[in-house]
Amino acid sequence: MGVHFETEAQGYAVTNVVDGDTIDVSINGEIMRLRLIGVDTPETKDPRKSIQCFGSEASAFTTATLLNQTVTLEADNSQGDVDKYDRLLRYVILSDGTNFNELLIRDGYAHEYTYDTAYKYQTEFKAAQVDAEINKRGLWADDTCAGDTTSEAITTSDDTASTDSGTDTQEPAPAVTTTAVCDCSGDEYNCDDFSSHSSAQACYDYCLEQTGKDIHRLDRNNDKSACE
Secondary structure: OOOOOOEOOOOEEEEEEEEOOEEEEEEOOEEEEEEEOOEEOOOOOOOOOOOEOOHHHHHHHHHHHHOOOEEEEEOOOOOOOEOOOOOEEEEEEOOOOOEHHHHHHHOOOOEEOOOOOOOOOHHHHHHHHHHHHHOOOHHHOOOOOOOOOOEEOOOOOOOOOOOOOOOOOOOOOOOOEOOOOOOOOOOOOOHHHOOOHHHHHHHHHHHHHHHOOOOOOOOOOOOOOOOO
16 A cells, blocks of 8 residues: 555545545545544445444534545554555544544444554543443434444334324334345455444345355355354
């Protein structure tokens, strides 16, 4: 990839937001995909058009905050320069010095996520999640996910929506666990995209059923167990 730096004073333009924790940036005239270190936002890619709880909100927040903005990038030697899919691994620093990765967690748009090795800001990010949980922000709120982003987003269909002109007293539909919150149309994920073995296994099982193969190559030793 050829991009190695701790903190680069030069700003880089965010040209595209893939989802809450993955963006594209322009570096020396080349568009590079970047995965934020230490965070995991709810998934928004589902072939059946359902999304994980608070996934749309996380993507919208990242888009509103970063798209077409100039940011500073910070690498972390403990995580390597890129992941298995050649995505840059970075912290994104806003113009006012805010660590956007931490902001995602503190405002309740993401879980803290440690992949294999502790990273530079792990202590701060874990504290940010505790703060979000205590204050029930975003995905931790009682009326959204209560922290369970493996569930589908809560939606109200037209045939069950209240038609009263007064206060709607209908209770939110309970979160329903899904086994298909991933995209099977191509090789899109690696193991660090999943916050737990169970979520990786659910994606593996679903895509195996849909396509007849381990399209994301999550089962490296062919023992039917993903991301061991």
